[in-house]
Amino acid sequence: MKRVVSDTRSKAIPSASSSQAPAAAWSDPGFSADVISWQKQHGRHALPWQNTRDAYRVWLSEIMLQQTQVAAVIPYYLRFLETFPTVASLAAAPSEDVMAHWSGLGYYSRARNLHKCAQTIVGEYGGVFPSDPELLEQLPGIGRSTAAAISAFSYGTRAAILDGNVKRVFARVFGVERYPGEKAVENELWLRAVALLPESGVEAYTQGLMDLGATLCTRNSPSCQRCPLAHRCIAYATGRTSELPIRKPKKTVPERQTTMLLIVDKDEILLEQRPDKGIWGGLLSLPELAAESASSSAQFDAAMTQAVARFGVATSQEKLSMFTHVFTHFKLHITPYHIALARRVERAGQDQYAWYPLAKMADAPLPAPVKKLLLAVFREPDLLTQ
Structure with missing residues (x-):
């Protein structure tokens, strides 16, 4: 038996031919309100990099969390801060020390870019991270979503994120029928991400999206009964949470x-x-x-x-x-x-x-x-x- 989805849910994402649809068509204040309310009551609030506006700590956590689970990041994050407590100390450190502290965390280009970024912040910005996401995005190792997260958590900037967890949430809630990694689909998801931004409470909203993807809307066995978006989720209503998001086409692994x-x-x-x-x-x-x-x-x-x-x-x-x-x-x-x-x-x-x-x-x-x-x-x- 199919579940009934509330009429308050947004429409499914349009086809590629309609990717220029106005972002206003996807605006839905109820979506962000549900996320913010849930995050404040049930989200994560005690991670080492939370409850701070220190852009250095926020940036460090966001880089480490790229393609890496929270549990794996925490000990590396704490050890990094013990040795490099400020962006200036990281910038001044020998590269081999930085790499040694990163050893085992994987994706080592992140560590090299981390070091370069710290040196750029000290050399060009006087040790202060810019608040503008567009400026942050120009720094080594920082993409659009990471720049938005850093700016939102550090300065309260109203900027949209779209990491892997958020893509999964959007794909299920809005019934995205194509692979989210496809460029045209990703562009549409960005339009939706911007349209759904709340007028206030962007920090709780941003953290809430991350928390939903990491704790409830997981890749396998999502906890739909506890999800604040279940009443508007197309994948849940149609029994397709195991199918969405569409997986990347498999290739032979060399x-x-x-x-x-x-x-x-x-x-x-x-x-x-x-x-x-x-x-x-x-x-x-x-x-x-x-x-x-x-x-x-x-x-x-x-x-x-x-x-x-x-x-x-x-x-x-x-x-x-x-x-x-x-x-x-x-x-x-x-x-x-x-x-x-x-x-x-x-x-x-x-x-x-x-x-x-x-x-x-x-x-x-x-x-x-x-x-x-x-x-x-x-x-x-x-x-x-x-």
Whole structure:
């Protein structure tokens, strides 16, 4: 039996051909009133970055929360503030310190942009975040939705957000029949997001949309009975909450192979600084053999010997268990080799390499899977004790 939807709900989103529909047609004060009332009674109010107008703290939380769950962000956020309590302290910090504090949180371009943004705020804005969302959007790592959230929470600016959670809420409530990531659909959702902004209470409204998507209107098993928008939700009325929003068309996930070298000399391991661009950009990681090195057993052995010889004379070599790390767009199959040196060779022209104490692995600016591997291999208490 289909549920009856209140007449107060907005009309379903129009087709792509009507994307120029006036935003006023989607205005609905009742929508924002329901969200604000619910947020004040049932929303989240005790997160570490709430109850403040400090734009630095708001900005830091919004960047960390991009594509990352709240529970994962909280310890990183608190640790960041202990080391970098102000935007000036973050701007002045060495990049390797920033990356080390971000290690394990993923999407490392966020950390690089975070550092650049802090330096821009200090250098061009005197350490004060601008209140204008359009100016915020021009800063490194800040998109339109993030700029609106920062401005709304820090300055009370009436600006619309449209992150993944909000897209899901809109797609269900308004019965969006197309993939929200499609550009034409996203443009229509932006029009609706702007049209639905309340005249006042934008902070509670913005937080309410985020809270609804994160706690009730979840991707799987949404809690529709407790949702303040259930009476106007098309997906709920038609029993299609499991279908909406429309999922992104699936593509075959590419798979890649690499060999990582754990080259150890006494109580130090060889690490390599990765380029700023690409996966794990700016972090330290393990040296790797090129994929083509594995085209044959003989070629692989020759490449391995040549790679190790650059740094010393090997006394032992052990192949460890392969493991897989899944990125957003591909899978990486990693085969690690543990290589102990009898004698280290120091050579010029290898500035991207550094010998790092095994005892400090836990605090090294390493990608999460690499750090996990190293801690598993060198877990002896005497090596990992600070």
